[in-house]
Amino acid sequence: MNFILKNSQFLQIIIILIATIISCTFISNAPEKSSAQIQNPRKSTDHDFSYFESLNKPIFKSKNQSSSSSSSNSYSNSLIEKKIENDCSVWSRACGEEILEMATKPENVKWIKSIRRKIHENPELAFEEHETSALIRKELDELQVKYRFPLAKTGIRAMIGTGKPPFVAIRADMDALPIQEAVEWEHKSKNAGKMHACGHDAHSAMLLGAARILKARENHLKGTVILIFQPAEEAGNGAKRMIKDGALENVEAIFAMHISHLIPTAVIGSRSGPLLAGCGFFKAVITGELADPILAASSSVISLQGIVSRESNPLDSQVVSVTFLNNGDDDVDVRAKKVEFGGTLRAFSNTSFNLLLKRIEEIIIAQAKVYKCSATVDFFKNSDTIYPPMVNDDRMYQHVQNSVIDLVGPTGFRVAQPVMGAEDFSFYSEIIPAAFFYIGIKNETLGSIHSPHSPHFMIDENALPIGAATHAAIAERYLNKH
Numbered sequence: 105m106n107f108i109l110k111n112s113q114f115l116q117i118i119i120i121l122i123a124t125i126i127s128c129t130f131i132s133n134a135p136e137k138s139s140a141q142i143q144n145p146r147k148s149t150d151h152d153f154s155y156f157e158s159l160n161k162p163i164f165k166s167k168n169q170s171s172s173s174s175s176s177n178s179y180s181n182s183l184i185e186k187k188i189e190n191d192c193s194v195w196s197r198a199c200g201e202e203i204l205e206m207a208t209k210p211e212n213v214k215w216i217k218s219i220r221r222k223i224h225e226n227p228e229l230a231f232e233e234h235e236t237s238a239l240i241r242k243e244l245d246e247l248q249v250k251y252r253f254p255l256a257k258t259g260i261r262a263m264i265g266t267g268k269p270p271f272v273a274i275r276a277d278m279d280a281l282p283i284q285e286a287v288e289w290e291h292k293s294k295n296a297g298k299m300h301a302c303g304h305d306a307h308s309a310m311l312l313g314a315a316r317i318l319k320a321r322e323n324h325l326k327g328t329v330i331l332i333f334q335p336a337e338e339a340g341n342g343a344k345r346m347i348k349d350g351a352l353e354n355v356e357a358i359f360a361m362h363i364s365h366l367i368p369t370a371v372i373g374s375r376s377g378p379l380l381a382g383c384g385f386f387k388a389v390i391t392g393e394l395a396d397p398i399l400a401a402s403s404s405v406i407s408l409q410g411i412v413s414r415e416s417n418p419l420d421s422q423v424v425s426v427t428f429l430n431n432g433d434d435d436v437d438v439r440a441k442k443v444e445f446g447g448t449l450r451a452f453s454n455t456s457f458n459l460l461l462k463r464i465e466e467i468i469i470a471q472a473k474v475y476k477c478s479a480t481v482d483f484f485k486n487s488d489t490i491y492p493p494m495v496n497d498d499r500m501y502q503h504v505q506n507s508v509i510d511l512v513g514p515t516g517f518r519v520a521q522p523v524m525g526a527e528d529f530s531f532y533s534e535i536i537p538a539a540f541f542y543i544g545i546k547n548e549t550l551g552s553i554h555s556p557h558s559p560h561f562m563i564d565e566n567a568l569p570i571g572a573a574t575h576a577a578i579a580e581r582y583l584n585k586h
């Protein structure tokens with residue numbers, strides 16, 4: 105972000121913005137609790153663990169499968185060696201049951217937690233995810249999953265299935281944040297000042313978990329699953345670079361999951377249409393040799409407040425916030441000749457977002473003119489600071505909902521509310537039908553209640569196997585249905 109280098113104060117503001125607003129979700133590292141603690145979640149009032157407690161007993165039975173035959177399914181230690189009893193030539197809930205059973209095997213749960221913990225201990229920032237990427241590739245090698253590397257410097261495009269259409273993609277992000285972890289636990293970050301405080305360690309682990317399940321079920325896949333491990337979601341628009349490097353080649357639909365501290369552990373949440381806002385920044389410079397740029401800037405700031413409050417549709421949520429203003433020094437006896445200020449804008453549609461861009465520029469230039477000053481406004485359109493809105497395709501959203509209900513039952517899914525955060529997954533959604541969804545990690549008993557980008561952020565790791573199963577079910581079911 106070149107504008108950052110020109111102004112230390114703006115840098116500070118942008119860092120705070122990025123750390124607190126821009127991205128999306130939340131994670132935390134849940135110190136292992138005793139089984140008694142885990143098995144006594146009913147102390148919390150808004151947790152529905154009814155389906156979660158039944159993970160070891162499939163909820164749905166296929167027509168041809170009695171309760172006893174289902175429970176008698178036995179798997180070897182390796183998922184790859186597992187014998188699959190349903191051929192799943194036509195998708196049924198029994199296929200979901202099998203996937204869930206594979207994911208929640210104790211050996212698999214232990215493995216997926218260990219992957220997440222290794223990544224958590226070694227957080228790496230945007231485009232520096234070298235060891236994280238190496239760890240993922242090592243696991244893919246062991247699973248005998250083919251992949252292409254590198255894309256976008258550290259990114260990976262793995263492939264499971266027939267190698268033929270249809271191609272469906274699942275994406276995880278790998279980067280961490282410049283935050284010092286405040287959670288004291290066995291697997292705390294070993295890199296000072298860096299932390300997986302947004303759950304991308306869990307995202308990578310869950311996608312690897314899906315790879316393991318899908319590889320074991322490769323003979324059932326009626327097409328190809330592409331697994332995208334992406335760098336630089338928090339900064340740098342890694343998604344754009346991945347697309348440029350061919351991540352979406354042949355892919356007709358894509359899905360991604362983010363952890364959420366607002367949803368109980370392992371519950372999936374999403375919605376059709378707008379889910380996350382488009383996000384951008386602006387910086388204005390007002391100059392005036394014989395006038396007062398401070399007065400012009402002050403008037404501009406007040407006038408900008410009128411865009412959302414007086415011009416936009418109140419049912420179409422938008423944000424324009426000025427987050428810094430300065431004239432470069434603190435000399436109280438000299439009139440300023442130049443004032444800089446800037447902030448952020450958010451909207452849930454490209455139309456509203458573009459209108460905000462237009463009005464912000466018009467207002468600042470007009471207000472400068474009122475006070476005999478001149479102004480320039482920069483939206484950094486050529487940098488990596490603009491994120492489009494994340495709008496879920498209705499068919500893909502329905503697919504997620506149906507897949508989750510097949511997997512864990514209706515109590516495992518809820519409609520999520522849109523939020524003003526942003527996600528670079530929206531770049532994929534501008535090209536092909538996409539759906540973004542959340543997986544809950546909220547568990548008051550464990551303390552996984554903190555928002556993402558908090559140094560206290562931690563997750564309930566019991567969500568991990570369910571996340572892996574959800575990815576696998578969404579992908580396999582998509583290939584089966586298309």
Ligand SMILES: [Zn+2]
Pocket residue numbers: 126127128129301302338556557
């Ligand atoms: Zn984030």
Ligand SMILES: [Zn+2]
Pocket residue numbers: 127128129130302303304337362
């Ligand atoms: Zn995130």
